[in-house]
Amino acid sequence: MRSYPREMPIGQNSFFDMNRQLQKAETPDEVYQMTATQIQKLMQRDVLIYPAQGDALLDGNVYPADGSSPCAF
Secondary structure, three states: OOOOOOOOOOOHHHHHHHHHHHHHOOOHHHHHHHHHHHHHHHHOOOEEEOOEEOOEEOOOEEEOOOOOOOEEO
16 A cells, blocks of 8 residues: 655645744844744735834834835834
């Protein structure tokens, strides 16, 4: 009997790919960009990220769903 590989649930490959990309990120900004891109793919919406430093929130960045450059908020 021939054995076939079990298929992964929908979306699981993208989580593995995202994990690999995040491990290669060298700066927090790269992590924010990758995370925003993944959320945009899932939600098809603009993403606003406020980085935290200690107990304080830093200036936010808007990552537009249309793929244009992020801008400070």
